[in-house]
Amino acid sequence: MNTKMFCYQCEQTVGCTGCTGNAGVCGKKADTARLQDELTGALIGLARAVDGAETISKRTSQVIMEGLFTTVTNVSFDDAAIETMIQKVRAEKERLVPDCSKCQSSCGKTDEYDMQQLWDANEDVRSLKSLILFGIRGMAAYAYHANVLNYEDAEVNRFFCEALFKIGYEESVETLLPVVLKVGEINLKCMALLDKANTETYGTPEPTAVTLTVEKGPFIVVTGHDLKDLQLLLEQTEGKGINIYTHGEMLPAHAYPFLKKFSHLKGNFGTAWQNQQKEFDHLPAPILYTTNCLMPPKSSYADRVFTTEVVAFPGAVHIDEKKDFTPVIEKALELGGYKEDQILTGINGGTKVTTGFGHAAILSHAGTVVEAVKAGAIRHFFLVAGCDGAKPGRNYYTEFVKQTPSDSIILTLACGKFRFNDLDLGEIGGLPRLMDMGQCNDAYGAIQVAVALADAFGCSVNELPLSFVLSWYEQKAVCILLTLLHLGIKNIRLGPSLPAFLSPNILNFLVKNYGIAPITTPEEDIKTLLNHNK
Incomplete structure (x- = not known):
């Protein structure tokens, strides 16, 4: 086997050039x-x-x-x-x-x-x-x-x-x-x-408040993206005295009517995926990984890690296509969970988060939104979305959201939102200023909202008072960015660093034709973006 590697497909790659040693930053x-x-x-x-x-x-x-x-x-x-x-x-x-x-x-x-x-x-x-x-x-x-x-x-x-x-x-x-x-x-x-x-x-997502408190007793944490796996686990644990908590990108599952009917789908545990090694440390419960977001488990919880679908880690129990979650259930009962309720918080101290503002939910208030824009109550929309990661500098997105003016709406999706989704930013005309649209794949919903607003105002998406401020980490962010470029969307702010796989000539092409730019500071970017449509 080779002793060296080359990989530069994710944002955290060494020196923004590539992982070339004996192991990558991802592990x-x-x-x-x-x-x-x-x-x-x-x-x-x-x-x-x-x-x-x-x-x-x-x-x-x-x-x-x-x-x-x-x-x-x-x-x-x-x-x-x-x-x-x-x-x-x-x-x-x-x-x-x-x-x-x-x-x-x-x-x-x-x-x-x-x-x-x-x-x-x-x-x-x-x-x-x-x-x-x-x-x-x-x-x-x-x-x-x-x-x-x-x-x-x-x-x-x-x-x-x-x-x-x-x-x-x-x-x-x-x-x-x-x-x-x-x-x-x-x-x-x-x-x-x-x-x-x-x-x-599973039905059309509905705005739903999700607690971050974990109740006493046996529980299972489900992370990843796959709603089908969550459904099957909920069905197999029903009536067994085991509560289910989502983690990371599984949070938006709470907004789907079919899944909400399971009373033991209780809340959300933890924050973004890159914090799992700290948050899962000595967790008295098993963790089921359904898709990407797996980090090499620490020894303190390695025996509680279960994988399924294409996710795999050496030594972890893998649930095959038969989808018999009995090993996960038995581990939850064996560990027993917390002895008392744990009142946990998000990164900013909030005890709950709200999700479920999919395109159907937002567009059901389209008339209110349009009138608020015309009346000047809403000056600007910011889509602050994308992947989170461990690299320093990602606090930019928290500060950006905190500094957005009070007459602006922040749409968000994907796991980057865990840096700010427990903030209470107030409302405009009865609508919350911060709206979580769901998982990374729900970027489709954000596009539908943008297109609908452009139609309502008789302009192009690029002429809307709408700005895209994106964070990226892995390959799903790449295909979403390419979709935005396909649609001709310009002046996207991208960070925390630009992809290592963009050569100078290709980057210049994107800058010249689409106005892509790296993030700078929250203050400067907000000022620039607010003035863009004037």
């Missing part, structure tokens, strides 16, 4: 990173095998989605699990192209791709290929969640193959740039699909 070892590259190369080989096909089978699509999702940061740290996924991809290619692996000639269509070719490519080509690859990795997570609920889109499935194929074959900026923007276009369809899957399965 992955060099061998694990090498296996992720091998898996990606195998996926490109599978995409080559189906190139030109009018339809992609559900089986092939699922393998590609699982493979891409496995390579997202903070998903799988288990070399054995990744190796199994590699063999699954190769078996699918063999099924489509029998005896391909035995052939001695290089036909150019089914060979696996050597990722070293990408890392060694011209910096602009490498930059564009990285945007495509990291974008479809993030999109695969959204498609995967929709697929779990039996929703799929043939165009989305075909594009995964198209994008992988382009990574393996195209070698010019001119041919790769349109593919980058197409990632954003197809991701919009993918997010719409997941929005439909979630709302048709």
Whole structure:
């Protein structure tokens, strides 16, 4: 195995250039990173095998989605699990192209791709290929969640193959740039699909106050994003005297009517994902990881960690596709939970948070919002959204929200909101100034609100008194950013640092054509953004 690695797909990468040592900042070892590259190369080989096909089978699509999702940061740290996924991809290619692996000639269509070719490519080509690859990795997570609920889109499935194929074959900026923007276009369809899957399965989210208090007695903490896993756990724990608490991006689950009916779905535990090693330390309860957001567990709680779906960590008990959560339930009963109620707080001292302001909830008050803008009661909207992380400087987003003027509305989504979602910022015309729209994939809802407001005022989204202030960490943020670019949205503020995989030329292209800029200080950015539409 190699003793060195190269990875720069997340925001925390060393020196904003790349993790190149024996392990990444995320905790992955060099061998694990090498296996992720091998898996990606195998996926490109599978995409080559189906190139030109009018339809992609559900089986092939699922393998590609699982493979891409496995390579997202903070998903799988288990070399054995990744190796199994590699063999699954190769078996699918063999099924489509029998005896391909035995052939001695290089036909150019089914060979696996050597990722070293990408890392060694011209910096602009490498930059564009990285945007495509990291974008479809993030999109695969959204498609995967929709697929779990039996929703799929043939165009989305075909594009995964198209994008992988382009990574393996195209070698010019001119041919790769349109593919980058197409990632954003197809991701919009993918997010719409997941929005439909979630709302048709669990109902339309409703504004809901969620307590941060943990009641005494046995409980289970569920983290990640997958609502189906939460549903199954709630059903299997009903009547067993075990309470369920969400964590991180699972918080918005409290707003869905179908899930709210379970009385033992009690509240939310902890704050953002990067605080888990501190907040889970000696936790008297098991933690179920359903998607990304896994950090290497400390020994003090490693025996309480359970994984499912593509999430994996060496030594952790994995709940397979049968979805029998008995081991998690037994561990909760064994540990017993807290002896007394624990009144916990958010980062800013609040004892509850509110979620459920999806696009349907906000647009139900569209008339009120429009009139408030016309009357001058609402001067500006800020979408302060995206991923959180451990790097210093992310307190910018807390200070930004605190310093927004009292006649502005803050829309938020994804895990970055945990830096400020327990703040009480008051109301405007009966509407809270701070509205949590949900998970990262609910960026689709924010787009729907922006489009509806633009229609109401007879202008473009870029002419609205609306500013995008985004934080990014991993690949789902990449595909959302590409969707915003596909829609022509300009003047986005991005931080806490710019992606390491943006070459100077590609960054200049984004600045020139879309006005993307790094965050500076809350005071300066608020001043600039408020004056933008004047």
